[in-house]
Each structure stands twice: as structure tokens, then as C-alpha cells.
Amino acid sequence: MTVRIRLTRLGKNKKPVYRIVAADSRSPRDGKILENLGYYRPMDNPAVVEIDEERAKHWLSVGAQPSETLERLLADKGLLEKKVRKASLIGVAKKDRPKTDK
Numbered sequence: 001m002t003v004r005i006r007l008t009r010l011g012k013n014k015k016p017v018y019r020i021v022a023a024d025s026r027s028p029r030d031g032k033i034l035e036n037l038g039y040y041r042p043m044d045n046p047a048v049v050e051i052d053e054e055r056a057k058h059w060l061s062v063g064a065q066p067s068e069t070l071e072r073l074l075a076d077k078g079l080l081e082k083k084v085r086k087a088s089l090i091g092v093a094k095k096d097r098p099k100t101d102k
Contacts, residue, residue: 002026003064005056005074007040008033017041020051020070022059035059040073049073 002025009030011017018040021033037059038051056079060066066074074080 003034003059003062004067005037005059005064005070006067007069015043017043020056020073022055022064025065049077051077051079053077053079 003022004025005020005022006029007018008021008023009016009018019033019036020038020040022035022037023031023033027033035055037055038049040050041048051074056074060074060079066080071080071083075082
């Protein structure tokens with residue numbers, strides 16, 4: 001069983017609120033979850049992110065893979081290393097780009 005840390009959507013039309021959850025990668029977005037880790041409110045100004053850091057570290061230590069969005073949010077909280085996104089390199093000369101693992 002592969003575990004993903006990802007978002008599940010709540011809220012009204014055009015007013016999303018997301019739960020940060022650990023779930024089996026085969027389950028649907030709003031399907032069965034293993035554990036609720038926090039929430040994310042992107043419509044608030046500034047966006048609110050609440051994560052149970054201890055539990056997030058636990059899931060990451062046992063091999064859970066975060067989604068791309070969660071990877072960015074966890075990096076902002078200091079739980080993961082920031083990665084260079086390819087979209088941010090558009091217009092930057094190849095010789096000036098930072099070295100990546102790939």
C-alpha cells in the first residue's frame with residue numbers, strides 16, 4: 001500500500017477549503033483516508049495552512065509521498081527541502097539555471 005499526503009476538497013462552490021490527509025494512493029480524492037493532518041484555506045488573505053507537524057514528519061519518515069501542492073506547502077513550513085520548479089525556470093538561460101538531480 002502506497003501512502004500519499006494530499007488534499008481533499010471541502011467547502012462551497014468557488015470557496016474551497018482543503019483537508020490535508022494521509023490516504024492510500026489508490027483511493028479517490030474525497031474517498032477513505034488514513035489520517036487527517038490539518039487544513040488549507042487558500043481563499044483567506046493570506047492563505048491559512050495548519051499542519052500537525054509531528055504526524056506529517058511521521059508519515060514522511062515511513063515513506064508517504066506528498067502531492068506537488070503539499071510538497072510546496074510543507075517546504076514553506078520547513079518540513080521539506082524546497083525544490084526548483086521547472087515553470088520558474090522559463091526565460092532563464094541554461095547556463096544560469098541551478099543544477100537539479102534529474
